[in-house]
């Protein structure tokens with residue numbers, strides 16, 4: 001096991017700031033996911049951890065030891081990529097044995113290690129086959145076995161499941177999580193799939209344009225996003241985001257959604273927080289599950305709306321409801337039998353929303 005520390009890590013390619021001043025600490029045995037859109041610097045950061053890229057500046061420490069100058073082969077790292085990169089002419093056994101043979105390890109020890117590692121991965125019976133005689137998911141497990149057999153201190157994964165179909169991906173997600181939990185090897189897992197990140201990670205590092213946006217538990221990333229980028233990137237359907245204005249009228253605080261649609265803040269604690277915000281124009285975010293649909297006006301914060309479109313997903317429906325000029329996407333535990341253009345009411349939550357700064361995107365309520 002090993003803990004990892006990144007200090008002000010930067011990687012520039014000419015004037016492209018691929019990784020731009022990232023600092024974070026990963027604990028012994030932790031499973032950390034790097035999440036973010038294409039091009040945000042996930043792979044570049046991972047390759048610096050592996051020693052394949054040299055940082056432009058900043059420090060990488062494993063167990064408090066600076067490793068910036070340590071070559072990849074001496075970093076005790078196992079890597080698993082999107083392409084399994086198995087040798088096609090070798091059997092699975094030979095593929096997995098390869099890194100150990102390279103180290104000139106005795107055959108009987110290699111044999112024992114391979115039996116042990118493949119038992120957990122449920123590929124023990126396939127070892128005589130060649131890579132083209134097994135499925136994609138099995139190939140991915142062979143690639144994992146090959147990384148594990150070296151008994152690395154750190155495991156690095158770069159989108160290992162993106163070539164697999166949805167069912168196999170979901171299965172392998174759970175398998176990798178279980179395996180990592182059992183082995184307790186510190187792991188960094190790169191993906192742009194927020195579901196993968198939420199389901200697998202102890203903590204998620206959300207990246208955007210080379211910068212670290214938030215590093216936190218899945219729960220906090222979802223419920224307490226530090227900024228509008230994290231808020232929008234995590235969650236399906238994604239958070240409803242709209243421009244609003246804060247209105248202060250005779251000691252009452254309203255969020256003006258648009259002309260004549262004023263949502264009053266009644267919770268005292270929330271009122272106090274909003275009073276401290278010194279800009280009027282802000283961005284509001286509300287999760288799809290935090291707006292309530294009803295057929296009658298429930299209170300002063302219920303607004304007359306119209307059913308715009310319905311998106312059935314089997315287990316649930318995404319209700320697209322138009323209030324003024326905004327279309328809100330809503331999900332609910334309750335099933336409503338709604339018709340297009342039908343009138344319904346939307347009730348806003350007392351505290352279940354966020355306000356973000358228009359310029360910086362920063363969450364103003366935390």
Ligand SMILES: Nc1ncnc2c1ncn2[C@@H]1O[C@H](COP(=O)(O)OP(=O)(O)OP(=O)(O)O)[C@@H](O)[C@H]1O
Nearest residue numbers: 013016017018037038039040041042043044045192
């Ligand atoms: N060798 C390189 N030379 C020049 N630019 C590079 C190089 N490698 C990456 N970049 C640039 O650095 C940025 C970050 O790339 P990176 O591969 O880390 O993104 P990523 O987050 O892994 O994206 P994806 O999800 O598409 O794999 C991108 O703008 C990319 O074009």
Ligand SMILES: [Mg+2]
Nearest residue numbers: 042043044158
């Ligand atoms: Mg990448």
